[in-house]
Amino acid sequence: MRLAIVVAWILFVCDAAPAAAAEAAAPLDSTYHDVATRLIGDALESDHAWLRLSQLCDGIGNRLSGSESLQRATRWAQEAMREDGLDRAWLQPVMVPHWVRGEERAEMVEPGPQRLEVLGLGRSVGTPQGGLTAEVVAVGSFAELDALPADAVRGKIVLYDVPFTHYGETVRYRSDGAKRAAVRGAVAVLLRSVGPVSLRTPHTGAMSAYNDSFPKIPAAAVPIEDAAMLHRLLDQGRRVRVHLEMGAKTLPDVLSHNVIGEIRGRERPDEVVVVGGHLDSWDVGQGAMDDGGGCVASMEVLRLFKQLGLRPRRTVRCVLWTNEENGLRGGAAYRDSLGDATSKHIAAIEIDGGVERPTGFGVSVRRAHSDSLDAPRQARALVQARQIGALLAGLGADQITAGGGGADISPLSREGVPSLGHRTIGEHYFDWHHTPADMMDKVDPVELRKNVAVLAVMVYVLADMPEPLGGAAAAPVATPLPTH
Numbered sequence: 300m301r302l303a304i305v306v307a308w309i310l311f312v313c314d315a316a317p318a319a320a321a322e323a324a325a326p327l328d329s330t331y332h333d334v335a336t337r338l339i340g341d342a343l344e345s346d347h348a349w350l351r352l353s354q355l356c357d358g359i360g361n362r363l364s365g366s367e368s369l370q371r372a373t374r375w376a377q378e379a380m381r382e383d384g385l386d387r388a389w390l391q392p393v394m395v396p397h398w399v400r401g402e403e404r405a406e407m408v409e410p411g412p413q414r415l416e417v418l419g420l421g422r423s424v425g426t427p428q429g430g431l432t433a434e435v436v437a438v439g440s441f442a443e444l445d446a447l448p449a450d451a452v453r454g455k456i457v458l459y460d461v462p463f464t465h466y467g468e469t470v471r472y473r474s475d476g477a478k479r480a481a482v483r484g485a486v487a488v489l490l491r492s493v494g495p496v497s498l499r500t501p502h503t504g505a506m507s508a509y510n511d512s513f514p515k516i517p518a519a520a521v522p523i524e525d526a527a528m529l530h531r532l533l534d535q536g537r538r539v540r541v542h543l544e545m546g547a548k549t550l551p552d553v554l555s556h557n558v559i560g561e562i563r564g565r566e567r568p569d570e571v572v573v574v575g576g577h578l579d580s581w582d583v584g585q586g587a588m589d590d591g592g593g594c595v596a597s598m599e600v601l602r603l604f605k606q607l608g609l610r611p612r613r614t615v616r617c618v619l620w621t622n623e624e625n626g627l628r629g630g631a632a633y634r635d636s637l638g639d640a641t642s643k644h645i646a647a648i649e650i651d652g653g654v655e656r657p658t659g660f661g662v663s664v665r666r667a668h669s670d671s672l673d674a675p676r677q678a679r680a681l682v683q684a685r686q687i688g689a690l691l692a693g694l695g696a697d698q699i700t701a702g703g704g705g706a707d708i709s710p711l712s713r714e715g716v717p718s719l720g721h722r723t724i725g726e727h728y729f730d731w732h733h734t735p736a737d738m739m740d741k742v743d744p745v746e747l748r749k750n751v752a753v754l755a756v757m758v759y760v761l762a763d764m765p766e767p768l769g770g771a772a773a774a775p776v777a778t779p780l781p782t783h
């Protein structure tokens with residue numbers, strides 16, 4: 300054979316061998332069929348997650364960063380993990396922002412008077428003592444705001460009356476609305492709540508940081524109904540004035556904790572699969588869907604493994620992150636605690652979209668420190684995850700799609716850790732999101748059980764399958780030897 304042909308043949312053999320080996324291995328859905336059946340059976344029979352969610356939501360309540368109730372929830376979760384007999388359950392210290400809402404009220408004083416429902420946005424400053432009163436100007440987009448003449452905005456309250464399209468799109472007005480209005484000289488912002496429907500429920504949520512070059516102006520959400528009323532009056536050429544009082548304050552950072560529990564792997568204990576949600580919530584409602592249900596479902600995965608005497612090949616870790624809602628400090632602290640060991644994290648799953656009927660998972664494998672996907676590992680991970688998904692077909696949760704992750708695991712994703720986002724039908728999640736209505740009655744006990752089952756199977760197989768999700772990460776490029 301000529302040299303070129305020999306080289307080509309060697310390359311072909313080297314390239315083909317691992318693929319052939321992978322083809323020859325039994326698909327994951329047949330290897331793990333029996334254990335999946337046991338996990339699903341136990342999860343669907345148990346009301347343990349539901350009772351635990353009631354302890355958290357009804358017994359402790361909502362859990363804003365810096366609050367005493369978040370501290371109580373942290374201690375409760377660690378104790379629950381110990382009760383479950385996990386190999387370890389510990390608290391990881393994290394300094395978190397401490398924003399407090401204070402008293403709030405708003406009233407349309409002209410025409411009027413008429414009381415408005417209002418909920419300040421997280422991170423907002425308060426109004427001056429006694430509140431502020433100003434004329435309202437309504438806009439439907441940032442482009443409309445920017446097109447207004449200076450005197451139409453200066454000294455006014457800007458009302459962003461932006462219909463909900465999808466969360467990622469509409470939430471920009473909550474994030475950047477105050478900043479953009481301050482640049483134009485506005486004195487406050489009212490935001491049509493970021494949600495598709497309303498029973499006069501305002502939705503809070505975090506704003507991004509203020510622009511230090513401009514005044515920090517207060518911002519609050521109003522329900523869809525209130526935004527519509529103000530906008531109707533303005534469209535009729537009426538002068539509309541609103542009085543707004545907000546006692547919001549940002550106090551010094553306080554100590555909080557991620558709560559972490561684990562079952563050590565039987566063969567590769569240094570390799571870790573993470574599953575979790577965020578324990579903090581907004582200070583209204585109970586944070587039942589966002590994200591009490593996700594936390595409890597994640598805890599239940601490990602409890603089920605212990606109950607069934609299952610110890611997968613790799614370590615399984617449940618992480619309940621703190622401060623997702625107004626800082627993301629918990630996710631950052633968890634990543635930082637790993638130092639250079641992120642490559643030992645085989646996969647991370649976040650459940651933070653509520654616990655309605657589960658439909659499957661989204662999967663992303665990024666190149667470390669890059670915005671692009673690691674295409675070969677992504678393709679391999681999708682094949683593997685779809686085999687696992689086949690075990691969830693009976694639950695209707697076998698949709699495995701490209702693109703997934705979560706806010707708390709995003710620092711891990713950026714290190715190239717394969718990331719999975721748990722998915723549901725999401726029929727009503729944004730109806731209740733960040734509102735006083737996010738109470739436990741919104742959680743269907745049967746759907747909660749299905750979510751536990753789906754997570755348990757996915758986590759078990761990821762932690763036990765011989766080859767890691769996406770295959771081995773590419774070896775770092777070798778440093779050339781010095782030439783002298």
Ligand SMILES: [Zn+2]
Nearest residue numbers: 577589590651
């Ligand atoms: Zn959440």
